[in-house]
Amino acid sequence: MNDYYEILGVPRTATQEEIKRAYRKLARKLHPDVAGPEAEEQFKEVGRAYEVLSNPEKRQMYDLGGESALGGNGGTGAGFGFSDIFETFFGAATGATRGPAPRGRRGQDALIRLEIDLRDAVFGVEEEIQVETAVLCGTCNGTCTRPGTSVQTCAVCGGRGSVQRVARSFLGNVMTTSPCSACGGHGTTIPDPCPECSGQGRVRTRRSIPVSVPAGVDTGNRIKLTGSGEVGPGGGPPGDLYVELRVRPHPVFARRGDDLYARVEVPMTAAALGTVLHLDTFDGPQEIDIAPGTQPEEVITLPGLGVGRLNGHGRGDLKVEVDVEVPTALDDRQRELLAELAALRGEEHAEPRLAPAANGVFSRLRDKFAGR
Ligand SMILES: [Zn+2]
Ligand SMILES: [Zn+2]
Structure with missing residues (x-):
């Protein structure tokens, strides 16, 4: 947290x-015209600190409740705007009955991405993820x-938690209720904030969280870990953590869906x-029977291994x-044998034999697409 006294380098008892x-002295040293743009943030901070500490009323509020007493940004604090007046006329009652606001607010939800292997999507996996997050301060336990x-x-x-004021406005004297800026x-108020968390009730840390990834997840799925998000300001209850999954190709x-697909190449002779074949699957090596006369693009199903x-x-x-390989380079002996085979089968002068349309390439593509 920003300590305005520290920023200006003066003791808390400093006079105006x-x-x-x-x-x-600091403004002269840090002015961007002198110190360059790097010092701009520091220059602004010094300005904010001075704005508060040079004003006795704001300084008192700051001493009582720290920066938050001034409305978060060290801004105008006790001022009230048109909305207060408006509220007074059109809904003042709600403002008057509001109690003090709890210091702890719910923390933010967080999203983290996790990449897993396809095997982990097949069987599910226990993972451990590292997150940078806000946790309850161990020193003050969130108090x-x-x-x-x-x-x-x-x-x-x-x-x-609120104060009532009579304010003069263009509408005449009106009673306004607004949040107490001192607290x-x-x-x-916290006269002596916890030194570990500067009175925030939470600290940032890196922690590892176990995630149980169930079988069947796919890229884009999210796992919700209730209460594993950030602890809120003032030690408020934590938000939720979402783990978005990506399955590596x-x-x-x-x-496709819950099915797995693989493609094997088989020599023409083996297909005939x-x-x-032996195929290494996620369930270990499997024997795949290639029946005599297996055709190109035939699909062999191993049930339950998806x-x-x-x-x-x-x-x-x-x-x-099954992908059937047709040999491309034949030596003399191989050509001789194939020619002999062709002769035996009466295929020396192959004529086109038109297959029925239903067995044609288009329907095969369609079947493939439908996962059959
Ligand atoms: Zn603390
Ligand atoms: Zn108060």
């Missing part, structure tokens, strides 16, 4: 004259006060004669598509 002198001290009832509003509307297996279903009931299938 000492504060003014300290400010002038914001230095251990052994406690909050004090606000002397300005008597603990109500920020909380009804209490796999070099062998593609996924039949063979047994992705686990998100609802916990069973798994999809593993579908293996």
Whole structure:
């Protein structure tokens, strides 16, 4: 937190004259025309500190409740605007009955992304994620006060959190109720803030959170971890943490829904004669029967070896598509054998045989697309 006294380099007992002198000295040194743009932030901070400490009323409020007593940004504090007057005429009652505002507010939700392997989406996985987050201050346990001290009832509003004022306006004299600026509307002040968290009730830290990723998740799915978000200001209850998943593409297996797809290449002779292939799957090596006469793009289904279903009931299938390789480089002996085979099959002068449309390439593409 910004300590205005520290910023100006003066003791808390400094007189107005000492504060003014300290400010002038710093402002001359830090002015952007002198110190360059790097010092601009510091220059502004010094200006804010002086704005508050040079005004006896604001300084008193600041001494009682720190920066938050001034409305968060060290701004105009006790001022009231048109909305107060407006509220007085059109809904003043609600303002008057409002109690003190609790110091602790709910923390923000957070979103973190997590990449997992396809295998983890198939079976589910226990992961550990690292998050940069606000946690309850261990020194004050979220009470914001230095251990052994406690909050004090606000002397300005008597603990109500709001103050009533008679204000002169263009509408005449009106009674306004506004949040007490001495205590920020909380009804209490912290004379001795916790040194660990500067009276915020929370500290930033890096922590690891276990995440249980269920089988069947896919890219874009979010897992909600209730209460694992940031602890709120003033040690308020934590928000929720959302873990958004991305499943890394796999070099062998593609996924469609709960089914996995793989493509194997089989030599022309093996497709004709039949063979047994060995394929490493997520469930270990599997034997795949290539029946004699297997055709290009034929799909062999291994039931239950796909992705686990998100609802916990069973798994999809593993579908293996067969790609038939036609040899491109033949030596003399191989050509001779193939020619002999062609002769035996009466295929020396192949004529086009038109397949029925239903078995044609278009329907095969359609079947593939439908995952059959
Ligand atoms: Zn603390
Ligand atoms: Zn107050």
